Amino acid sequence: MTERFERELMRGSLDLMVLSVLADGANYGYLIQKRVRDAGGDMIKLQAGTLYPLLHRLEADGVIKSKWDHSTGRKRKWYELTPAGRRRIRDQALQWDKYAACIQRILTPALAALPAK
Amino acid sequence: MTERFERELMRGSLDLMVLSVLADGANYGYLIQKRVRDAGGDMIKLQAGTLYPLLHRLEADGVIKSKWDHSTGRKRKWYELTPAGRRRIRDQALQWDKYAACIQRILTPALAALPAK
């Protein structure tokens, strides 16, 4: 039940989280996954099977671009933000704040109306 | 694009919004929809085709219960919270706060890292 809730919560903000990690500088999938997981504590368990298609989608959207790195034995695909990506972070961050404020506006009086536990 | 983002954002928190409206007292679908839309400003366009299945799902979950009202010409199905519903609001409100804090924790430094527009 709680897992379902968390999973659905992630939808719509996961893109923004990944883009935010890239705002800190170029990075590759495996490390991005770790960064998001660390930031998420026990809330966000980002799966590889979620992340890689997500990165492909963002690239197809033109908000990130990639470059293969074969210099090490393990090949890595580095991603970085495009100008459109930076714009999207700013836009979606505003959207997110507006959305969160809206939830709070509904939630706060509701909790107040609930009988004290 | 932005519409897509908003749509996905709603997932996972829409149940909580509907339950929150019911925390204010029993209500029926059509008015619940209005309440959520009003609270959401231009962010949340809750569709009837979303709401009614959602209410059925919540009832099947045992967090709300319904009663038909035929006293007026237009029949209305009134919903109210069950004790499990009140518990769920409290639980998911905590989850939501945790989640929102986590997004902020990622978002704030990212925005700071972005070149000033």
Place this chain on the structure above:
DNA sequence: AACAATATATCGTTGTACGATATATGTCAA
């Protein structure tokens, strides 16, 4: 040699939100 960690990728399943559509009653103006 066996196993864990690193690293990317795809595939089928699940579940939610959407728009369209259906149905029916009440209200108000032309």
Place this chain on the structure above:
DNA sequence: TTGACATATATCGTACAACGATATATTGTT
């Protein structure tokens, strides 16, 4: 009085994101 609009609930097919499982290959550890 007829037509339009708001009220009121419901279902259906579609789209799509996140999941878990699986595949593949390299590097580090025991």
